Amino acid sequence: MINREYAASIKELMPTSQRKTDPDRPVSTWQEKDRLRGYPETTMVAIFKTTGCSWYRFSSCSMCGYFNDVSNDIKTINLKRQIDIVADSLEDVKVLKIFTSGSFLDPQEFPLDARDYFFQKISGKVEKLLVESRTEYITESNISYLKDFGIPMRIAIGLESANDEIMRNSINKGSTFSKYVKSAEAVKRMGYELRTYLLFKPLFLSEEDSISDMIDSVQKSAQYSTDVSVNPMNIQKNTMVEHMWKKGLYRLPRLWSLARILLESKDFGTQVVSYPTGGNKERGIHNDSPDPKLLQLIYDASLNQDFGELEEYYNSVDKTAYFAALAAEKVNLSQPDFEKLLSRTSRASVML
Numbered sequence: 001m002i003n004r005e006y007a008a009s010i011k012e013l014m015p016t017s018q019r020k021t022d023p024d025r026p027v028s029t030w031q032e033k034d035r036l037r038g039y040p041e042t043t044m045v046a047i048f049k050t051t052g053c054s055w056y057r058f059s060s061c062s063m064c065g066y067f068n069d070v071s072n073d074i075k076t077i078n079l080k081r082q083i084d085i086v087a088d089s090l091e092d093v094k095v096l097k098i099f100t101s102g103s104f105l106d107p108q109e110f111p112l113d114a115r116d117y118f119f120q121k122i123s124g125k126v127e128k129l130l131v132e133s134r135t136e137y138i139t140e141s142n143i144s145y146l147k148d149f150g151i152p153m154r155i156a157i158g159l160e161s162a163n164d165e166i167m168r169n170s171i172n173k174g175s176t177f178s179k180y181v182k183s184a185e186a187v188k189r190m191g192y193e194l195r196t197y198l199l200f201k202p203l204f205l206s207e208e209d210s211i212s213d214m215i216d217s218v219q220k221s222a223q224y225s226t227d228v229s230v231n232p233m234n235i236q237k238n239t240m241v242e243h244m245w246k247k248g249l250y251r252l253p254r255l256w257s258l259a260r261i262l263l264e265s266k267d268f269g270t271q272v273v274s275y276p277t278g279g280n281k282e283r284g285i286h287n288d289s290p291d292p293k294l295l296q297l298i299y300d301a302s303l304n305q306d307f308g309e310l311e312e313y314y315n316s317v318d319k320t321a322y323f324a325a326l327a328a329e330k331v332n333l334s335q336p337d338f339e340k341l342l343s344r345t346s347r348a349s350v351m352l
């Protein structure tokens, strides 16, 4: 299940010291649109500062830089103070998404005391909640009692890919598709909803192959999921992905490809959504030149589950250069960023 050498190389890139930050304040809070109740509405998002993902003790996923925000000093009392801040900032927003730098449902990372305090504080205020967790913490004994708080909940699992080889040798997820299925079935049995996250264009996969993997993964996870969120890669600090990207050995995916995935998987029987982080920016998904309209259409289609305008735009633009770039990339073992490599080569020849 684990590629130990690869996991060790990822571990080597992780910082050995932690930044000093205020343990009583969440990493961040903001509002954004989502459709957790089946229609677009304003949603509060909070990232709690915690001791971090249990997987960090061994390694990390190759794209994940959340360890940059964790602190070993966080105790239950600090979490309770963070919870107060989040609960007070809700105002009239009724939908809340909680992120930690790991798993909200891991009792080591988010102790039961703090968890219960959290549910008491948001009870009567929040009408829909989303929390994230690795599969190992989604068990009846750990979470079925949360129903007693009466807050409808969607649990998000980072499946990333339904292909175990990709999970192991590219993402270093430390999990498998069968573990996901087991947890997804438990989520259903307990009467919660499931959001499945997929990772578009992990390392060592051509963009074309990753498109196929995403479509296949949406298809395989659709039956378990209220929605599937296709998350295109973004570059986070101190990660294996950043390491390869800086060398010009990794090219972020293109918005056209994301549009293709959404259009091809929209009828698989689940809501398929994508709200890219850093879209059209250097460290996020982008075409060869920025396309704000395409990014907006991807957001709008995801929020409204209406893909008509996105499809119309997709079909109206000449994509010859895009398909040629993908074909060229597919014959390479790595996924070079040609622009970055060329600029390095020309800088090197000036210095010779």
Ligand code: SF4
Residues within 6 Å of the ligand: 053, 054, 055, 056, 059, 060, 061, 064, 065, 066, 101, 102, 103, 134, 158, 173
């Ligand atoms: S399981 Fe989640 S939090 Fe943990 S390393 Fe992977 S992506 Fe990061």
